[in-house]
Amino acid sequence: MKRRSLIQSAGAAAATLGAPRLFAQEWPSGPVRIIVGFPPGGGTDALARVVATKLSTMWKQSVIVENKAGVSGVLAAEYVAQQPSDGSTLLMAHINSHALAPSLQPKLRYDVQRDFVPIVMVGVTPNLLIAGPGQKALTVKEIVALCKADPGKVSFGSAGPGSAQHLALEMFKLQAGVDALHVPYKGSAPALADLMGNQIQYCFETMTAATPHVKSGKVAAVAQTRTKRAKGHPGVSTMQEQGFQGFEATTWYGLAGPGKLPSAVADKINRDVNTVLAMPDVQERLDTYGAEDGGGTRDKFKDFIATEIAKWGKVVKDGNVKVES
Numbered sequence: 001m002k003r004r005s006l007i008q009s010a011g012a013a014a015a016t017l018g019a020p021r022l023f024a025q026e027w028p029s030g031p032v033r034i035i036v037g038f039p040p041g042g043g044t045d046a047l048a049r050v051v052a053t054k055l056s057t058m059w060k061q062s063v064i065v066e067n068k069a070g071v072s073g074v075l076a077a078e079y080v081a082q083q084p085s086d087g088s089t090l091l092m093a094h095i096n097s098h099a100l101a102p103s104l105q106p107k108l109r110y111d112v113q114r115d116f117v118p119i120v121m122v123g124v125t126p127n128l129l130i131a132g133p134g135q136k137a138l139t140v141k142e143i144v145a146l147c148k149a150d151p152g153k154v155s156f157g158s159a160g161p162g163s164a165q166h167l168a169l170e171m172f173k174l175q176a177g178v179d180a181l182h183v184p185y186k187g188s189a190p191a192l193a194d195l196m197g198n199q200i201q202y203c204f205e206t207m208t209a210a211t212p213h214v215k216s217g218k219v220a221a222v223a224q225t226r227t228k229r230a231k232g233h234p235g236v237s238t239m240q241e242q243g244f245q246g247f248e249a250t251t252w253y254g255l256a257g258p259g260k261l262p263s264a265v266a267d268k269i270n271r272d273v274n275t276v277l278a279m280p281d282v283q284e285r286l287d288t289y290g291a292e293d294g295g296g297t298r299d300k301f302k303d304f305i306a307t308e309i310a311k312w313g314k315v316v317k318d319g320n321v322k323v324e325s
Helices: 003-025 043-059 071-081 096-105 140-149 164-176 190-197 205-215 262-277 280-289 298-318
Strands: 032-036 063-067 088-092 114-130 155-158 180-183 202-206 219-226 250-258
Touching: 032 043, 032 071, 043 088, 043 114, 043 155, 043 205, 043 250, 043 262, 043 280, 063 155, 071 088, 071 096, 071 250, 088 096, 088 114, 088 164, 088 205, 096 164, 096 250, 096 298, 114 140, 114 164, 114 205, 114 262, 114 280, 114 298, 140 219, 155 164, 155 190, 164 202, 164 298, 190 202, 202 205, 205 219, 205 280, 250 262, 250 298, 262 280, 262 298
Parallel strands: 032 063, 032 088, 155 180, 155 202
Antiparallel strands: 088 250, 114 202, 114 219, 114 250
């Protein structure tokens, strides 16, 4: 009996010792890159850098944020889909690349479900409906009335065709039964500059980009676009509170890897990012960006993406939304 117990104990110890070695074969030995599909300075980039800094310390390994901007985040997603599935290259997945593009871009060169492994949600932020300094209509009801009085003439800027901001406008037009003029820009910064200069009248803009200008008084916050108020703007009512039942148009971010990423690697990243997101200083940073509801399981993020693809696919179809490929 004793001999058998010793053999069993030795076997268990060998298995335990072997597990780290086996995992080490799957884990990347060099730097880990997080690819961001937007220029430095935006919300996606900022959140990626918060996470990367903490993971670098935790893993004792370089975690680098690399910006590959273009086509509202799609170029970065195409790039990551073609990288080795060894954990060395991750994507800061975004609503544009993973929920909007599948419906808007029929020639998309990746399949979200096939070519990516969802790892973990990093955060969900509302958009803010904001008004330029010259606008008199400063409630949703007043803006709807303005659009009905002047169909197709009231201007709304966005960060680009097919962006989350553009689709928030399309959802608004459908629910309000109005027509409005979409003015696309190459990013949030030029759209906000023209809004503050009264070249355009309104924007649905990410909370991250809009907040500094709201707080400075250069633009006015009309409504936020989640069904619950964000901590960062407790005094700004939601679209739902202003009569648009169920209006939910967010911008969200999460880590994903190439399609054949091993489960052991994805699970480790999920656990470690959950640890990072729970850190008080990280939570404080996320609150300043309006990013909430991050963390959770891989399946939670996977199911969320599937729900978003279906929701926005309906908006694109019902609104007959087209963008140039």
